[in-house]
Amino acid sequence: MADLLIELFSEEIPARMQAGASDALKKLVTDGLVEAGLTYAHAAAFATPRRLVLAVQGLSDHSPTLREERRGPKVGAPEKAIEGFLRSTGLSMDDLSIQDDKKGQVYIATVTTEGRAAPVIVAEVLERTIRNFPWPKSMRWGAGSLRWVRPLHSILCILSREDGAQMVPLDVDGIVSGDTTRGHRFMAPDAFSVTNFEDYAAKLKRAKVILDPAERADHIWNEASQMAFAQGLDLVEDKGLLAEVAGLVEWPVVLMGRIEEQFLDLPPEVLQTSMKEHQKFFSVRDPKSGQIVGFVTVANRETADQGATILAGNQKVLAARLSDAKFFWDNDLRLVSDVGLEGMGAGLSDVTFHNKLGSQADRIERIAALAKEIAPLVGADADMAEQAARVAKADLRSGMVGEFPELQGVMGRYYALRGGYAPEVADACRDHYSPLGPSDDVPTAPVTVAVALADKLDTLTGFWAIDEKPTGSKDPFALRRAALGVIRLVLGSQSTARFSFVYAASVKGFETQYRSQYGERLRDYAYDAFQSFRNLEDTLNHLSAAGNEFSIVAKMLRDGDLKEVKSDERLFQTLVERAIDLSAGRYADSLLSLSSDLLAFFHDRLKVYLRDQGIRHDVIDACLAMPGNDDLTLLVKRAEALSDLLKTDDGENLLQGFKRANNILSQAEEKDGVEYSFGPDPKLADTGEERALFAALDTAEAAITPAMQAEDFARAMQAMAGLRAPIDAFFEAVQINTDNQIVRRNRLNLLHRIRATCLQVADLTKVSG
């Protein structure tokens, strides 16, 4: 048994790749060792900016020797077959033995694979690992062809036992393995040799390198918190930043500074974003005022002046950055005061959203109209929702968002408040992009919900209209995310908005824009033609020749009664307007025809969403088959109720009772070629069980009807579940197929009544089990 220590020492590894790389090193090497027949007790991997390290404990010394018997050709088989067998086993004739077999005697080869020593296997596995390492991006350097994330300088690879360490010889493109490494780039650059992992970690620490990233992160966090605490301040937590900073230093030295007075009135998000994105600083907050008043930076070395020079340098860089931010903030506020928030967004008409879907201003116009329609459905004030939609994206034209795109929305809220808008409107500016990720919080403020829904529905309607739907793994416009956002917003607000209604409202916005933009072009063009030709026939010929866009007028006029027209200019006008109406109507119809396709897309996203909530696929399908499936809230209520019930005995009862009745009925219907859907007559019931079933159905229906009206699907299904016992008893006692056709028909109609009753919540035929 030995312990293995591997260190791959390179130039600086990007912080974001370090954790993944140490995991990959551990997996590739340990998998390779095990595959080659070695065993080990424990393995741990570490990363610093300049090294990937793997420590494996309790590694076996050899792989086991393996013996394998292989059956060959029959004795007396053609020479070629025997030669081939010898070649494949690497043996000679003398090595073969002969065994009796059912069909006669056959040659048997005993192939022995000798166990191999750990160092040989380690060298082989490590070389393969290095050559095939899954870096997200790798490079070559110098004159070599080896690829690594940055130039690889040395390989330390030793096996250590109690009596000492053994180097594992390895040569990867001229990089020869050894037992030495180096310390901190600046503080302890000399090489030193090590004998085992404990020795390595201890010597590294003396050489100013903390090996374990978690230890570096803890150190940074503790030091920084204490420094802040000593001044009565709080360190703002940021786990992502902490991990990144821990990946930028081998010897973290924490330094804290104050933000200059002149920058303190910047919004905290601006200070935090600027410091984090540009400088990788942590923010320090004053708990009394809530303001960000300081920063923490992490240097990679100790200095004789206790970091004074480093801190002063960082402070200076920060001041330059914050001056920029302050410049943007002051300018933006001045702009809002001068021209208002809508004025700030005026330039959005010059920003193309998509070349087939117009400018951002066009889009805002549509979203505003749609938000107004949606508002009552989510409990928002319609005018306020419209107003919020009009200004929600104005901050895209602010200097600050130009510099820090991640502050879109956040800045909008500040500028809206400064512009004197209601807090609901300001919040909508900030939150209408949400939810972005599947785990983001879903806004619940009604005005925000209305704008957020309108924003996403407009995107979906638009990209469906130009046939840019997601395919396979490609979703460049993040439409799946938009659809999931709609689903979560609708469910979060418990809105009963029907998709068909909302989609029609969204199409309306596109139609309106089409009408005005197309109409304007058409009018200009048609009147110009009329002016220059001064006669209808020539005008029509010209318009016909102008191509699809304008020829519709010509066609309309030709199709109409020409005698009626004469060259009356007013009549020409009327007809042009009618042509615009017709064209816009056709455009709207073409969009509306996409409704079911888009609804199916929503249903797909909903299935994924509900599956993540633990609701089975067949359960969702059973509910999708019901009418009103474009009311997502209702649909999910059904699915949840059915899913919950199926986990109980009642659910099992409902399903079994229904299936039994349905199977017999379906068979009879198929055989007889008719549908049994008349009301059964209780007077024809001739057994107690049959009468009991009638009574049970009456009772169940009396409970189900009010429950369905209240959309209390759970209660409705409980009532259905109560039918199982009478159904079972009925089948036990009663033969459906009797010679008396009247009685038989009545019994089948009774089964139909069971089926109709049970299908009210969901199509149970689609539920498996």
Added chain:
Amino acid sequence: MQTQLYEIALTWQGADMAEAAENRSQKPQCFQEIILRLQNYWASKGCAVLQPYDMEVGAGTFHPATTLRALGSKAWAAAYVQPSRRPTDGRYGENPNRLQHYYQYQVIIKPSPPDLQELYLGSLRAIGIDDALHDIRFVEDDWESPTLGAWGLGWEVWCDGMEVSQFTYFQQVGGHDCKPVSGELTYGLERLAMYVLGVDHVMDMPFNAPDAPIPLKYGDVFRQTEQEYSRWNFDQADTDTLLQHFKDAEAECQRILSAPATDSAGRSIIMAHPAYDQCIKASHLFNLLDARGVISVTERQAYIGRVRALAKMCADAFVQTEAGGA
């Protein structure tokens, strides 16, 4: 008047060479001293110290000593100052950090030596950045030039949180794999010098020694040109002319490269460099058009693609030449 000039000349002669040498171990006093120290340092490390390329370029990388020499198998080591022009960055000389004309210091060594990071850190010491007092960091920053069809991996180098250099291992140029790989260092000289000299506004930075008989600040040399060029770049450059020049350069580049490899006297000469000059021209003309705001977002990609196509053709031609290792 005559006397005055004479006196100045005397003072010049009085400058003590030994004292200058001693200063080298201390903090530099002015912008040009930083350049001189870098020149001396890289000369001492064996680089050929070249002069700036005599054309308008956006960055030191465009110098054929980098772009073309990064191609092919021949070893190469060069260092030079390159005046660089970025028309859209002009701020009429008012912004403390932004200029439409500035200087880059460029080092290129092929194949990249194993101690390139150490050599680089030595250059920082040479200009007075003592790594025992400062925090020097190599922070991931991959480089890509869409117009040159080039990319590499490397870092931006931070000194106390400020970016002072770009450090790149070239992987591809003009669509060709770099074999061997060149190591490229780029120092933004003004920014670096402002940091070393402790100056907050670039125009206030001493250009020559502050105790020189005629002390000049950066602003004395460049404020007026920044104003003039900012106006020309943003408002006055004639866009029709620029567009025509762009087309001309593109056509000439293609024409040069489609000429037969053998001239009328039977000499085999591929004109990779003259063609590449046209590519550089096209690239700068595109930058000027961009500054004039006449290139839309969609057109932008198309223009970049046209310049890249030229760069690729020049790279294809260069690898056919002797310097390109053919």
